[in-house]
Amino acid sequence: MVNVGKRPGNVNPDKILIVKWDELGDLVTATHIFSMLRERFPAAYIELITKPQNVPLVKYDTNLDCISSKIEDWKGRYDLHIELRGTWKSFFRTFRYMPGYRLDRGWIRFLQRGNQPHETVTNYRIVAPVLGNMPVHKPYISISETDDIRISKFLKDVDTDKFIVYHTGARKALRRWPSAHFAALADYAYQTFQLKSIFVGTPDEIPQIEAITQQMQTPALIAAEKMSLTELAALISKAHAFVGNESGPLQIADAMNIRSLSFFGPGVKVVFYPQHPQSAVIHKVLACNPCDQVHCRYPENPCINRITLDEAKNALGLMLRNL
DSSP: OOOTTSOGGGOOOSEEEEEEOSOHHHHHTTHHHHHHHHHHSTTSEEEEEEOGGGHHHHTTOTTOSEEESOGGGOOSOOSEEEEEEOOHHHHHHHHHHOOSEEEEHHHHHHHTTTOOOOHHHHHHHHHHHHHOSOOOOOOOOOOOHHHHHHHHHHHHHTTOSSEEEEEOOOSSGGGOOOHHHHHHHHHHHHHHHOOEEEEEOOGGGHHHHHHHHTTOSSOEEEEOSSOOHHHHHHHHHTSSEEEEESSHHHHHHHHTTOOEEEEEOSSOTTTTOOOOTTOEEEEOOOTTOSOOSSSOSOTTSOGGGGSOHHHHHHHHHHHHHTO
């Protein structure tokens, strides 16, 4: 839905509203849109509406003038409204406030049906009509000097400068590689490459992480409590590599330009694969892929469990030997 009296190339907004009501990793894959809009419209006021838990990730982003965590915060007219991922509430607000020009995800997804590209590409295609001929940026995360200092102090206190960050959790159980495999892989990385293990996650993932570290024969640290999202990004930025399941922290690692080894289960292939040229993805794509990630056709042997420890060791070893 757009103003038929305007061509996309003629849009010159004073106020831009972006709605990205999505999960953490999805938001990371859209951050390049913020910097591109700022470059294209340097004087515009740019506001983002996203889920409350995502706000800390973008709080230092100078390309955004305002970050809101409620759809209800949208209370006026914007010259340009971009729905990277909206809700019914944001859809109905479009009619209430009638933006001068509107771009939405639904139309792009319709055009891409059956051939879905990487999520960064989808997000770019949504806004491409108003960007003109400009280079495509890469996703990024802005961290503060305080974040960097705190993480540097943390690493000094624990006497760790060569390490791998591991994230063993995932929003859905069918996306979690077996814990015993993570323990054995972390031991392999330390014994072969002298790279210590730092496990990250949310506080509710600590019991799972502790179960993994208790199985290990080598040193491991747990940094899953009282760490902000930007501190997590700062920690990952100092790692030799990142290892984890399909998740938000994986996308953070990719945005921080850190090579990764990732394990994918029922997710759609390609769409959320890391883009770092030295990253490795192991994904057993079965005939039932993608699924709803809740009801598995093979509950005794789900696709994520078909990734063997030997495959992971070989992929990680190849990556680390190329450091």
